[in-house]
Amino acid sequence: MPVQVSVIMPVYNMTGLVGQSIDSILQQSFQDFELIVIDDASEDGTDTVVRSYKGRQILFERNSCNVGNYASRNRGMLLAQGKYIAVMDADDIAMPDRLEKQVAYLEKYSDVLAVGSGCVSLPGGVLREGLSSYREIQLALLNNNCFVHSSLMIRKDTLLKLNGYNERYYYSADYDLVCRLVAVGKVENLTEPLVGYRYHPFQISALHKEKQQLFADEIRQKYQMDFINRYKKENQSLAGRAEVAVPSIGQAIAYYTYAVYSGDIWYEQKADELLDQVVSVLSDAIPARLDCGLLGVTCGMIYMLQNGFIKGNEDEIFEEIDGLLFGKLRFLVDREDFDWYGWLYYLRLRISRRCLLGQGTQEGIFEENLEFLLDCLIGKIEKGQLPDQEVLFEIKRFHQLNTCKEKTAYILGANGKE
Incomplete structure (x- = not known):
């Protein structure tokens, strides 16, 4: 009844x-x-x-x-x-x-x-x-x-x-x-x-505190993406996993977005505070990965620059982070937990933005490190270790940008994706 x-x-x-x-x-x-x-x-x-x-x-x-x-x-x-x-x-x-x-x-x-x-x-x-x-x-x-x-x-x-x-x-x-x-x-x-x-x-x-936290991190990431994309202005870029990989950075982007949507400057001020907190604790103790790592900080901040939430010279803003990242790369690349997708995504963002800003893409630190990563990836493929779909997607994007085209063509061909 x-x-x-x-x-x-x-x-x-x-x-x-x-x-x-x-x-x-x-x-x-x-x-x-x-x-x-x-x-x-x-x-x-x-x-x-x-x-x-x-x-x-x-x-x-x-x-x-x-x-x-x-x-x-x-x-x-x-x-x-x-x-x-x-x-x-x-x-x-x-x-x-x-x-x-x-x-x-x-x-x-x-x-x-x-x-x-x-x-x-x-x-x-x-x-x-x-x-x-x-x-x-x-x-x-x-x-x-x-x-x-x-x-x-x-x-x-x-x-x-x-x-x-x-x-x-x-x-x-x-x-x-x-x-x-x-x-x-x-x-x-x-x-x-x-x-x-x-x-x-x-x-x-x-x-089950530890497992609960892992699930909560994934849920928070999905919610932050949904929130940003629900309230974003018409010409604002869609936010993806990489942009909200660091919870406080994702939260800052959401606040900046909501400040524009609502016209309330208080949310912009809260976003500024969150960003300042993140930048103030940057160090080589933070892992070089997307999730809760230096790569995630940079990818989120690039999104803020791209959409006008923060302003400044990109090279100057990221000078410290780039130094921390590239100082670690050659010591990390052979580790089983190396974040291939995060590194490739980050390098693609930096290379494509430098090209967009008219700073060229030849003989730079980003291209040098990309070539190094691609050589390492080719070595893994030759040993029978095939990359996952997220990594292959990034390789395809580099191929479309005509960046390291011979190496990207080899990787895509070896994986039947060309």
Whole structure:
């Protein structure tokens, strides 16, 4: 039978806490809901605790094997009958009026796709207010997830259109979901605390911090690209992976872009501050790669120069970085983790811009280092180590620019790409 709200609660080995969480839902002032509990093959008797609650509002399902938090949420989504999906964690507490206030908000504002709230930390009782406006939320997501996920209520039809959680992001799919939500419409927060968020050593963020961070870095990169390309002016270049490979550089580009879009100089000032912070810590301790490295800093700054966000002489701006990079190249190229794509992309940007600025492309440091890299790549190919598609794409671009054409022709021919 249809209800207004489907509360979806995945649970795994939470015998000591799940009862409190269920009680907080059953005691809501708003009662037109169903509670869907998905037990992800718990081994500690959690299913016994859940089954002890007998009532028409609880639908209990148990996975035959452990599939993960977000796969369990997706299963619950497909079972849901409600107009709205309320996210709930089995270790958190919903305030008595949580559902009532969020339903009222979504009913009043039909253009809002999802609404979260502030929270109170458990234990401790520290209040954390959520960012309220859509603008603030979009900008905050450039850096990290700004939502208490178990505070969200989402329109079911929107969640279905987005195909729910991306299960590939095994420990960070909540960040990915809200990034995709804000890209298609308004997401807002009620600043008052409607959930109690529990901190303990068994939550995902504590148990899988390193893997969670890797997924979050990839999600942030995608979101920054999407944000820049959504708000860019008509003649502004599209931003790609290389331009946002350093998170703070990607964030600065996003702020510069939004400053032009909104006409608010405050965002330009924030971008200037971020850029100054990055430049102030440049050293040879920073790896010579795109992701969180010197190559990423340079590629992002070239994008800023190209689109008029910063001004100056390119050779002077990058003199220090070039010195750090080219001093490392011959010591790095034989390493298994050498960033072939990043180096080729960076060199292509520098060579093509020098040509555009009328500074020539012959007998320069960039061409010398490109030739060195191509010779090394040819050596790898002759040993049977074929480059990946990203690297071949860059080789093809150099070939089209008539740069080191004999060597690029050899590489493309050896890989069947000419």
